[in-house]
Every structure is written in C-alpha cells, then in structure tokens.
Amino acid sequence: MNNEKLPGDYVAGLVDGEGCFYLMYRHETKRNRTNKTTYYRWIPYFCINVREDDKDLIQKVSNTLSCGKIYLLKKRKKQNNWGDTVWFGVQNIDDVYNKIIPFFKKFPLRGKKKFDFELWEKAVKIIYDHKHKEPPFRWTHGLGRGQWRLKPYTSKEHNLLQEIRQKMRQFKANRDKEYKNQPVSI
Template sequence: YLSLLNKQMTCFYSIDTNNNKLNLSSGLSNIKINSTPPTVGSYLAGLLEGDGHIILPKFANGKISYPYIAITFVNKDLPLINKLVEMFGGRLRFKNKENAIVWIVNTHKELINLITIINGYLRTPKIIKFNSLIVWLNERYHYNIPIHSADSSSLNSNGWLSGFIEAEGAFKVRYSEKRIDEKTNKVLTKGRIEVRFALEQRKNIGPHNEESYKPIMLKLHSFFCFNTDLRESKHNEGETYWIVEVTSLNRLNLLIEYLNNYPLLTAKRNDFEDWYKVYQLIADKKHLSEDDKLTIKIIKSNMNKKREVFNWDHLVYLNKV
C-alpha cells in the first residue's frame, strides 16, 4: 500500500488538467455513472473540503476495511441530505449529542459514482487524500480514473465556493441601539446596523498533515478584491485560523451575484435570504426608520442558531439535475 502512495505522489501534479473529461477504463463498463452537471459536482467538492472526510482503506489481521467518503451536516439539513441520498445513495449516521448527521457513501458503485462526479473540482489540501483513494481504486480494480491537480480556475467559474460556504461561511447581522447616560447625556454606545459575511478555515489540514489552507484562503481574499494581508484569528484553545470577513456593500454584492448563480442548498440558504433583506434595506438607505429598525431586529432574532422556521423550496434546484 505504501508503494501505491509513493506512486500517486509523483503523479498529482504531473497530469494535464486541461482535459477534464473522464477517462474510465473498461473495468468500469458495468458501473453506471450518473450524468450530473458540473455545478453539482463542484458544489459537492466544496462541501467535502469544508465538512467532509475521506477514509482510506486499512489493512489489519489480513483483512481490508473498505474506504468511504463522509460529509457532516447539522440536523436541520435533513431535507437536503435525504435529497442527496435519493440522488447519489449512501446511508446516514445520526449523532444526536452533536446535533449532526453524517452522510456516508461506502458501497463500491456509489463511491465510484461520487468520486467521478467531484473529481477535478477539489481545491484544498484534501485533494492529496482524495487522489490517494483514486490510486488505490485504480490499482485494485484496474480502473483508469484520472488524477487531477487542485482546480485553479476562478472561484466564479463553478459551485465549489457555494459548497465551501455551506460548511465554513456565516451570514451575520449586527444590530445595536444607541445608549446614552441619562445623567450626563454621554453616548455610551453608538447605534449600528450592518451586515457581514465571514469565512474561517484552520491554518493546516490537521495535526498529521501540515499542508496549508492559505492558498485557497488567499484566493477567497482576492475574490472580494482585498488588497490587504490575509487576517488570522485565534480561538478554540489557541488554534489559529485564516479568516476572510467582509462588511463593504460593494464587496458583499460580489458574493450575492455569485450565490444567485450557484445557490446555497442547506438550511443556511434561509439565513442568506434574511441577511439579504437587511443588506437591501441598508443599500437603499431605508434601515434607519423605526419601522425598518424593528424589521431588522426581528430578522436578526430569528437567524442562524435561533431559526425555528425553514423553507426548503430551493431544493427544486436539484430537480433540474
């Protein structure tokens, strides 16, 4: 197995990635590969690189444990997860204590299908493990699944960023009222209303892999036309993250235009739509009237972790694929 990994390390960056057409050998002729539009493949790749795991085969006591791909969602995303299972197969593992559901794809046919759909769209260091899996499958089953380098195309070119935002992005509304000291008339806090978008990613892929997430975070930084240095943040017991945070309406409009083309599909879509309502009020300079301030306050109080009502009409997007 180690010899296979040595082989794959020499080919990750040497294969021509301009030809993204699948080159499956006759070994796959009896496996039906779904014809799925690139938007969905790139979206799923972004999801995998944000909240997914690639488990390579293990050898123990003369037996082999079969590889699988798993993507973790929060419980409220169950309608989307059920749709993905309907489309691509897999099974669900419910982790109630963690408020999470893990979508696991591990049967041979379904795993090959998912790999085929997302192959060529990965952008982060997770591509190393993904390609290791392909090498193992090619060697063991005599397939010829192509191995690609990291996708270097514009983030605007496909749905990868949408999937990555599902995992790592946050839409936030800030609402604070002006507070004045009654005795001195001194302003204690200024009233402020703003919308922001933030995306954080840990600096490295993990404790046993020092491959950095900085290149993809720099690309996201450039997506918003920043000319400043990429910022760092520290939390979770001192762990350091790269962070891209945006408050400028002009820069946020770049994201809005992108998400109109490559929509979010998890419950986060609901937060984005409410967030956009506040964005529009601010852009139209209608956010300072008492009625609109109340509207914004109500919107904020029902977003993100406080949300109890969900609309899943946007899943009709997947009916087109």
C-alpha cells in the same frame, strides 16, 4: 502573490460548510465628550473560517469575490486538535450588496445556509437602501461645531432588521468565542 480564482460552485460549497452570514447591531458611545452621544448601526457580515493550513484557499476565495479582508485568529487554548484559523470577512455594505449577494444568486447555496442567506439578503437590502436614500445624512450640532451623520433608521426599518436577526439565530451554532483577531499580511 497568487491571483488564482476558484470555481463559483466550489466557493458556494465551501460557504455551505464553513461560511457565515451575520447581522450585527452595534451600540457605540463617544467617550471623549461630556454628553456621550450614542450611535446605533447595523452591519452585515459575511465570513468564512478555516484552519490556518488552508490560508491559500482563503486567498483564492478573496480573489474570486474581489473583496474582503483576511485575518489570522489565534486560538487562546488548544482543544479538539484545532489550532489557529484563518478568517475571510466582508462587511463593506457596497461590497456585500454589489458582489456577495450577486455571487450567491449566480451560485446558490444548497444546504440550510440557503435560508440564512435569504434572510440576510433582505436585511442587506434594507441597510443598503437606508444608506443610499436621499438625503442619507443630516447635519448635527454639538459643542460649537456641526458634522454630517447618517440618518437613524426609522422604527419600521429597525424593527424589521431586529425581526430578521432573530429569525437568523435559529441557523447559528452556539460556540464559545476563543479567538482574538489579528490581521494577516498575505
């Protein structure tokens, strides 16, 4: 396995062109229960998407950042001579907060993605602080047994995250999603 790393400025330049900072809001429902409990959660994503023939480059980015997963995205229909792509992504909040953000503080972005990153960083801080505040979990009861669940976001936290997400949309391109995720073993 190749453990080669890349220079930080090179990775920052690659991210300026091919990277994405995304703030996802998930609405999940437990389907196997009669009461169908609904959960809401915020997930910060960082990803880089390149052509499949740059798979080795993505592995080096992963080595450099010491986190994330690599996926092969199979194109459903061919267009613009682009075939399958390789996607590197990080969504673990601790990795995002402790590895990705410090990396881009040390090796800053230069293009318009810099503004997207600054907004995303604010959202990550809110999500990270929410996860680590005391006590982060509450005991809930359901169907005769209890379990620990992450406390819901306050209205202030939720509204601020929604506002940040809305501002970030101006930096996103509108593209059709024509891929299906498939993990790659590298």
